[in-house]
Amino acid sequence: MKTSPVTIIQTKLFPPVSLSATVLRERLLSSLLKQGPARLTLLQSSAGFGKSTVLAQWRDRLAGASAWLSLDKDDADPGRLLNYLIAALQATGLINGEEAQRCLDGGGQLRAHDVVGCLINEIVDLDQPLTLFLDDYHLVDCPEVAAVIQDLINFSPANFHLVIASRTMPSLPVASLRASGGITEISEADMRFDQQEATRFFLDLRGLDLSTLEVQELNRKTEGWIAGLQLATLSLQDAEQRQRFIDGFRGDIRAVADYLAAEVLSQQSQEVQNFLLKTAVLERVNAELADRLTGAANGQKLLEQLEESNLFLVPLDDVRRWYRYHHLFRDFLLARLQRDMPHQISRLSLKASQWFLDKGMAEEAINYALESDEAHHAAQLLETHALALIYDGRLPQVDRWLRRVPEEIYSHSYRLRSYHCWALMHMGLWQKTDRILDNTERDLHRQQQSHDPLSERRARLIQAEINVLRLANAVISDDFAGAARLGAEPLPDEQEFSYFAGTQANAMGFLSMSRSELSQALAWGQKALVRHRQSGSVYGQVYAHVLMGLSLLARGALRETLELMEAAERLVINELNHHGFSAAMINVLKGSIYYEWNQLDRARDLVADSLALVEECAALDIRNLAFVTLAGIEQAQGHEQAVHECYERALVSFRERGIDRTRLYLGYQQIKSSLAKAEHGTRDSLLTALESQAAELGIDLTSSEPAPPQWNDGHYYRTLIAARLWLARGNTSQTLMALPALQSLTRKAGREAMALEVGLLQARTLLQAGERQRAFSCALEVLEASRREHYQRLFLDEGDQARSLWLGLQQYLQESSNPAPVSEQVDGILAATRKPQPQYDRAGVIEPSATAIEPSATAIEPSGASRSAEDQEPLADGVDEKPLAGSEQTSAHDLVEPLSPRESSVLSLMSRGQSNKQIASELSLSVNTIRWHVSNILSKLGASNRTEAVTRARELSLS
Helix, strand or coil, X not given: CCCCCCCCCHHHHCCCCCCCCCCCCHHHHHHHHCCCCCCEEEEECCCCCCHHHHXXXXXXXXXXXXXEEECCHHHCCHHHHHHHHHHHHHCCCCCCCHHHHHHHCCCCCCCHHHHHHHHHHHHHCCCCCEEEEEECHHHCCCHHHHHHHHHHHHCCCCCEEEEEEECCCCCCCHHHHHHHCCEEEECHHHHCCCHHHHHHHHHHHCXXXXXXXXXXXXXXXXXXXXXXXXXXXXXXXXXHHHHHHXXXXXXXXXXXXXXXXXXXXXXXXXXXXXXXXXXXXXXXXXXXXXXXXXXXXXXXXXXXXXXXXXXXXXXXXXXXXXXXECHHHHHHHHHHHHHHCHHXXXXXXXXXXXXXXXXXXXXXXXXXXXXXXXHHHHHHHHHHHHHHHHHCCCHHHHHHHHHHCCHHHHCCCHHHHHHHHHHHHHCCCHHHHHHHHHHHHHHHHHHHHCCCCCCHHHHHHHHHHHHHHHHHHHHHCCCHHHHHHHCCCCCCCCHHHHHHHHHHHHHHHHHHHHCCCHHHHHHHHHHHHXXXXXXXXXXXHHHHHHHHHHHHHHHXXXXXXXXXXXXXXXXXXXHHCCCCHHHHHHHHHHHHHHHHCCCHHHHHHHHHHHHHHHHXXXXXXXXXHHHHHHHHHHHHCCCHHHHHHHHHHHHHHXXXXXXXXXXXXXXXXXXXXXXXXXXXXXXXXXXXXXXHHHHHCCCCCCCCCCCCCCCCHHHHHHHHHHHHHHHHCCCHHHHHHHHHHHHHHHHHCCCHHHHHHHHHHHHHHHHHCCCHHHHHHHHHHHHHHHHCCCCCHHHHCCHHHHHHHHHHHHHHHHHHCCCHHHHHHHHHHHHHHCCCCCCECCCCCXXXXXXXXXXXXXXXXXXXXXXCCCCCCCCCCCCCCCCCCCCCCCCCCCCCCCCCHHHHHHHHHHHCCCCHHHHHHHHCCCHHHHHHHHHHHHHHHCCCCHXXXXXXXXXXXXX
8 A cells, every 4th residue: 555645835834924014022032042052942822922923033033044844733743744844954955855855765664763863964064053943833742743853852963953833832851951951942921912012013013093001901901912912903993992992801812802803704895704704614725725615716816815904814835825814713713604604614614625635635635524514425535544544553543533423324334333443453442342343243233134134245244354353352452261262263265254364363373472372373473474465465464474573582583583574574665665553563573673682773763763653553562562672772771761751651551451461561671670770779778669569560579479380471470570579689599499480481381582581580599599500500501592593682681780690600611611602692791781990080089970880782792892901800709719808708698799809809908998099009900990999899888988888898797
């Protein structure tokens, strides 16, 4: 299915043309022109406060180049928005935009991040500043658009400035920008006319000889609302009636607008009144469209006349082709049309629908058709276009449209109801889906018992679709028993049932995967591919690829999964050529693999750009995988607040849908990440909080949960949460009792990825329990099993808590002359997790950023890993064969990561009161190296200073 290219409406690339002389907003302009180096300027106020006028005046005074884009609600789509952004920047004559356009038109999943990057790269090379104005942003404010605009803000160079005008507060990181000084805000209070501006407006521009008190009173009653003052001028021409009008003028802005607009309308000729009322149904109007609605041929003449009369008509281009009415004025006209000519609204809307349909603008055609009484026409359009929107992931739009179809038409259309069910089911709204299916099945049964039954073929197809929808709904709602019952009966092999049979196979595949019957899931995926090829459903084929990809991922087959996803991607590019959520699901799987390979930037590009679509309409496993992958990327790059936001956003799915395995899966990932980044000084309080979180998840930390006979997601995550918390508390015996059975269960189920994680946790536990040889054997088994698929984040995500294991294993391998590949793996892990040596300022103070752990954002290069001089020193306690003086009573339970022999030596000299310089001299090391060791000692002992560290060491018999 091909999507039509975006037609650029050139009038949107220029600011609205001034209707007449306007008040020069010197007060605001002076403030704006003097502003600092903020990346974003936001003008936010309700309608009628002159935002567009201020932007246009500011644009005229700016140094450098500027681009303009007037937004409308159709631009609330990232692909369409990016096309317009490219066009707006190209209109400056400075930006070529060809690379960005190629990236945008490349097919497959929309890579908004890359498109923005192409534009930013061109802007960086400009030798002058560039300002981009986005007017009426409230019309497009949604998560998908916000992601594009946030990229523009985040990556903006010093010579780029973004200006947004909006009626509402945009869903952008305004709070963060405020904290960093990255935003200048102009509020509604700033936009109001002050006394001086109101005086200039009435006296200089409107020629009204009002007294200072009269101006003051009007400005007070309108609260500086510019549209209200403009409306007031139309009733102030008669000086004799002026005082009565001012005295009766009320501060209710809507009432004022309605009253004054009525006064304005009544003073127009019948021809103008007729034109205004009939064209009020339009959100934007041109002469040709106006003539279609009015049946006359004077559209252009009347539009120019209205503009010259300053009658709330906003021209959208220099050639006066497209216009729109002031929003409040249009509201009034619609209300008057409804009162005086209610029968006209449907007829006019239908004419508008047909005009837009003739011009190839299907969505606007549907919107106007739904405003008409010709519901059958609207339903016909929906039957033609709804499926394309479903495939494109625009499910809420389909839902909104179908809810507007009159019940008498909706309830008699099996096709509309089935489309509605497909949309709702993919949105996870299975309760609503079930209700519609119940009604549909009941109606089908009644019809077949009536005097006007459907043909047997038609009835069988409708029933097959109902059955498949029920099956898919049961799988999505985790009703696995119901799904098994519903999927037990195969569909006929006939061609006309191919689509439903393919969908049935996909649903059964997801059911098999949830039971960890991975081979069966793959077989169902292959069957789904065959049937969907027969039906010609590319979307169904992509879903089959995704099903098989998830199954292979669970098996730990990363490379095979990637190959499968690349095949699915080629299918999308060649057959669909649009940015639907089919491609988004593929990208989430690809992104999770690149994340595991530690290619974080590549993974982020894939997952972040797909998140909004999969959050709204993808399978639960894909949605959860997307959030957890993005949270892992954020944590690896040190963005703790973003990690929290990822999990909070992901948990919305649980709260809305109530799927318990989502809560456990996300809870496990949160607890694991919290433990990996835990600082020693905050460890007790953190563990208490995490144990409370575990209790809320229904986990009993006082005993081990018995293993079930078959695979169960809940048991796996509950046991693993308990094991990690036991290990963090030093309870290695209980951890070692639980993990072997869990690992056996994962291997029996064929879930190799999970088995690797359990094995790694088991190795850490064995080392902490003092069973050094068993720990290293276990770790080596995990490394060998993971090496072919190049697992990396599996090891890195254990955080600094696992460093003792890798240091010990490194020495063990050196002593045992183990094969190079495994040794290189260990070297690579240590290189990627090494704490950088702290940097000092001229006063000798540690710079905070220099001591933070910075996980590598690039792939580990095992063959290139090298060990620093610090790593060459004797290793951790329990690893080096030589016992440490004074450390006989120290066990692995005392510290999460034991002190190295060098740190023990430094600690011993610290306890004697020696300075860093004296210790450096005695140990023949540099002062900076001693400072680094001291910093590590403080961290491991949970101490804030040297004295506290020495006291803590004595309590542990370390000195």
